[in-house]
Amino acid sequence: MIKTDIIIIGAGPVGLFAIFEAGLMKLRCHLIDAIPQPGGQLSEIYPKKPIYDIPGYPSVLAGELVDKLMEQAAPFKPGFTLGERADSIEKQEDGSFVVTTNKGTPHHAPVVMIAGGLGSFEPRKPLIANIGDFEDKGVRYIVKDPDQFEGIDMVISGGGDSALDWAIYFAEKGSFVHLVHRSDRFRAHKDSVSRAHELAAEGKMKLHTFAEVKELKGADSLNAVVIHNKEEQTTVATDLWFPLFGLSPKLGPIGDWGLDIEKNAIVVDTFDYQTNRPGIFAIGDVNTYPGKLKLILCGFHEATLAVQTAYKIINPDKKFTLKYTTVQGVQGFEEQQQKQTVK
Amino acid sequence: MSVDINITVIDREGTEHKFSVPTDMNLNLMEVCKGYELPVEGICGGMAMCASCQVYILTDEHFGERNDDEEAMLDEAYFVERNSRLGCQIPITPGLEGVKVRLAPEAP
Numbered sequence: 001m002i003k004t005d006i007i008i009i010g011a012g013p014v015g016l017f018a019i020f021e022a023g024l025m026k027l028r029c030h031l032i033d034a035i036p037q038p039g040g041q042l043s044e045i046y047p048k049k050p051i052y053d054i055p056g057y058p059s060v061l062a063g064e065l066v067d068k069l070m071e072q073a074a075p076f077k078p079g080f081t082l083g084e085r086a087d088s089i090e091k092q093e094d095g096s097f098v099v100t101t102n103k104g105t106p107h108h109a110p111v112v113m114i115a116g117g118l119g120s121f122e123p124r125k126p127l128i129a130n131i132g133d134f135e136d137k138g139v140r141y142i143v144k145d146p147d148q149f150e151g152i153d154m155v156i157s158g159g160g161d162s163a164l165d166w167a168i169y170f171a172e173k174g175s176f177v178h179l180v181h182r183s184d185r186f187r188a189h190k191d192s193v194s195r196a197h198e199l200a201a202e203g204k205m206k207l208h209t210f211a212e213v214k215e216l217k218g219a220d221s222l223n224a225v226v227i228h229n230k231e232e233q234t235t236v237a238t239d240l241w242f243p244l245f246g247l248s249p250k251l252g253p254i255g256d257w258g259l260d261i262e263k264n265a266i267v268v269d270t271f272d273y274q275t276n277r278p279g280i281f282a283i284g285d286v287n288t289y290p291g292k293l294k295l296i297l298c299g300f301h302e303a304t305l306a307v308q309t310a311y312k313i314i315n316p317d318k319k320f321t322l323k324y325t326t327v328q329g330v331q332g333f334e335e336q337q338q339k340q341t342v343k
Numbered sequence: 344m345s346v347d348i349n350i351t352v353i354d355r356e357g358t359e360h361k362f363s364v365p366t367d368m369n370l371n372l373m374e375v376c377k378g379y380e381l382p383v384e385g386i387c388g389g390m391a392m393c394a395s396c397q398v399y400i401l402t403d404e405h406f407g408e409r410n411d412d413e414e415a416m417l418d419e420a421y422f423v424e425r426n427s428r429l430g431c432q433i434p435i436t437p438g439l440e441g442v443k444v445r446l447a448p449e450a451p
Contacts, residue, residue: 045392118386124419127451159418182423187415246419248450249386249393255349264384294388 004030004079004306005314007099007109009086009254012040014284014299015115016069022307023076025320028333030079030107032086032099034120039066041117053297065296075332081105085120089252095279099226111279111310114266116286118249126157126243130216138222138239151175155236156223157213158244164188166196166242171204178236180227184209208234213241251286262288272309273302279313281306346437352398353445354381366437369431372398372444373430383446389431394420396430397447405442407433 003166006022008015011033019029037043039062054060060068084101089112091097096110123141125131131139137277143149150173156163159181165188167179179196186193195295199205206225215226217235225241227234251264260267260276265288268274273281283306284299311320345367348395352360352375360378364375373396390411392449400406406426409417413432417423427447433439 026353044391124421125451127421160415182418185414187411187418 001098002030002079002081002107003211004028004107004302006030006108006111006113006310007032007097008115009033009099010040010115010117010284010286011035011038011082012115012117013042013065013069013283013296014058014117014303015113016066016073017300018113018115018283018303018307019073019076019078021304022310023073023332024323024330025307025311027307027311027314028076028078028173030081031310032081032084032101032107033247034083034085038070038080038082042066044121051296053295055297058256062133075330077333077335085252089257089280097279110314112281113303113306113310114254114265114275114280114282114286115284115299116254116282116285119251119254119264119286120249121241121247122250122252124245124248126245128214128216134216134222134241135216137220138218139216139241139243141243143242143244146170149175149240152240153238154178154240154242155180155213155227155238156242156244157181158242158246159183159186159188160244160246161192162190162246164192164240165242166244167205168192168199171199173209173290177205178208178227178238179205180208180211180213182210182212186215198286213243215240244283254286265292271305273306274309281310346415348435348437348440348442350375350435350439350441351443352379352381353401353443353447355448364435366435368435370435371431372396372433372435375426375435376430378445379444382449383430385431387431391416391429391432394429394447394450397422397427398429398430398433398444399424400426401443401445402441405439422447 004027005027008018008029008031011031022029035044040064043066049062050059052059084103086099087102088100089097097112099107112151153176155178156167157180167177171177198209211227213225214228217224222239223250224235225235266282268287268289268290273283275282283302285294347363347365348447350362377385386395387393394416413429
């Protein structure tokens with residue numbers, strides 16, 4: 001069990017800054033993020049985009065800001081569980097919480113701060129009524145362990161890099177690939193597009209343009225898909241379909257944690273950004289309140305106020321008065337204090 | 344001198360909303376819809392990443408050019424039609440005078 005003072009869900013800019021503010025109050029943090037690297041959207045989606053509204057930085061690249069926040073948080077020796085999504089939360093008898101990830105890793109702390117941003121990114125699923133019947137029984141939204149599919153004939157849908165790259169990969173490994181795309185423009189890399197056309201000419205791939213998979217057939221598992229284009233419907237016998245339509249942000253399992261939700265965001269009290277469940281806070285883009293602005297700098301403010309109440313929850317008998325870093329400097333923690341024990 | 348333009352947005356229930364919108368505020372259509380509290384989420388904040396502001400342009404002359412990011416997003420989004428655009432990628436300019444759009448259905 002990983003034990004800490006504050007479990008922070010989401011390692012984006014606001015979660016990272018919360019480590020610093022908590023650290024000033026001698027509170028330790030452990031972060032959980034579904035993405036295998038810290039930085040959230042800033043690292044994953046727009047690392048090379050400049051941000052202009054961070055006070056003191058006329059312009060800073062998103063990726064650089066993440067590096068700086070990591071550096072600022074480093075003295076406080078945060079722990080990280082990356083590449084795992086926080087799935088469930090259980091309140092303990094003493095009021096503390098155990099947060100468990102999709103991989104079963106438990107984390108224990110008296111305070112939980114949700115800094116989940118847009119939520120977790122999940123595959124965009126095609127709108128086909130019976131698609132749920134075939135998930136993992138022929139329909140796969142992510143290509144994991146590609147070795148197992150090499151040489152198997154398949155259908156891949158999508159027009160982006162991912163769809164094209166995998167279509168080429170499998171066609172070169174001896175699979176016959178039907179690549180289905182809604183238009184005739186592939187916005188993947190030019191080399192990939194010409195390679196796909198070559199493979200099609202060699203008879204290793206068939207390109208279906210202005211086409212969509214609209215029906216799935218099979219009893220226990222997938223055995224055919226029906227591809228519709230403008231003129232006709234083609235039934236392709238296959239037991240493997242990869243719809244690769246990118247990822248879309250979803251609040252995900254946090255939506256079922258008994259928190260007040262409004263317009264896909266968690267409702268908080270602006271006094272301390274606590275949710276309707278005492279001890280659980282929500283800071284940054286994931287929360288909402290009257291006058292909410294989804295700005296990194298507002299998230300920093302929210303994190304700072306939230307840790308004040310967190311301190312009182314964790315140290316009910318101690319008084320804490322604000323000390324300026326100009327007076328005290330930053331006193332980090334000696335070593336990583338991860339009490340990792342087997343459950 | 345700044346001009347206001349008239350735009351019409353049809354919501355998902357079919358109700359028409361007419362707005363007079365300033366062109367000197369650096370607004371885009373997603374922000375206008377949100378500002379008037381239409382059910383447009385704009386989850387990604389205008390980076391062409393979520394398609395929650397998808398609209399159908401009903402006045403042909405206002406269709407404009409989709410940019411690359413927008414095209415990429417619309418390749419993956421739901422309920423995409425020939426006249427789909429992302430509201431966040433449509434700046435409010437005088438050229439949009441009289442534009443009429445309909446909100447695309449909410450993504451599942």
